[in-house]
Amino acid sequence: MHDHRRLGRELGLFDTDPLIGSGLPYWLPDGATVRHALEEYVRDAERRAGYRHVYSPVLGKRELYEISGHWSHYSDDMFPPMDLGGEQVVLRPSLCPHHALIFRSRPRSHRELPLRMAELGGMYRSELSGVLGGLTRVRAIQLNDAHVFCTLEQVAGEARAALGMIRRAYEALGIVPSRYRLSLPGPGGKYVDAPGMWRRSTGLLTEALEASGLPYEAVEGEAAFYGPKIDVQVRDGAGRESTLSTVQVDFHQPERFDLRYVGADGARHRPVMVHRSVIGSVERAVAHLVEHHGGAFPAWLAPTQLVALPVSAAELPSATALVDRCHAAGLRAEVAAPDQGTLGARIRAARLAPYQAVIGPREATAGQVSVRLRDGRRLPPLPVEDVLAGIGALVAAHSVALWAEDAGTAVGRSAG
Incomplete structure (x- = not known):
């Protein structure tokens, strides 16, 4: 069993410092590389699915969260307000109120719907110190968030499309859900008191799950407020x-913010908000990936994708030239020079890299490399351009396969 807190530090992915504070990890270069690759994957997937990206501030006036309902239902998990110029501002606990304001910033027509708005943005939770740990429970969160503003008739289809995006992302990441949970309200005053709204929302999510052919369990007490x-x-x-990913149906905030669009009949109508996160928070996603893969990430996500291993100093120029060609092709590569140890020791040190390119006198003369795959297989000496083309195709397709011959249809299935 891998513990991401220990392994993440050993691999140089992230760390903490008491002067920064509990629940506030910082990302080291290799961790930042993993994070960047993950963020670029999800942004590209969203663009392909018709989402438009926005940026919004991490602060908002207290009044904003009073309108959204966060202040009355969620303030125990929010940081205290800060007095600023006669106003009180708060570190946001969620991105949805900002996106609601962006929607209502100008008149909207039914022709714009569904309007899919996405942001990978910061939010903040005042977690108790006793529950903080590693990347799974933090106080500063980078959330892959999105909100779809749509008609009632479009809700189930948008929720179903979001579930499809999540499924494809999990295939690319090489992970498998343990279950799908339909999270419902429970007893107590935590939830908005609107029984009809809850019944309608629950029916739409149930429809999306059943249309997607996904088994699920209904659990009370786990809904958003x-x-x-x-x-x-x-x-x-x-x-x-x-929980890694979520899809939510929200009738509450469109009403609280009085969101409207002009319908085909010329009248003003209320949209529905579908909240959707493909990978959830970047922190929790990376924590799960570290533990699931033990640091041996899929090639497209690996901090270093190829390590060039010259057998002796004589092959060092060829190894350096190979790494330069990798960089030019958009691949992440580095040289493990002979002065770093024996060839065997360097191969062991590079064991988590998907590709280890050994260059001896024969390969250097012929312009070839002998590639060791991370799973222990060895490919015959191949021209450099063939190796780079093969790796580049798998990386571009976000495939979990290490080489084309064992990829099957994984390249096409994991793409996007």
């Missing part, structure tokens, strides 16, 4: 379950 959710659950090596 404003609506039910589909939570995509994953398990770590110890069997602990957590």
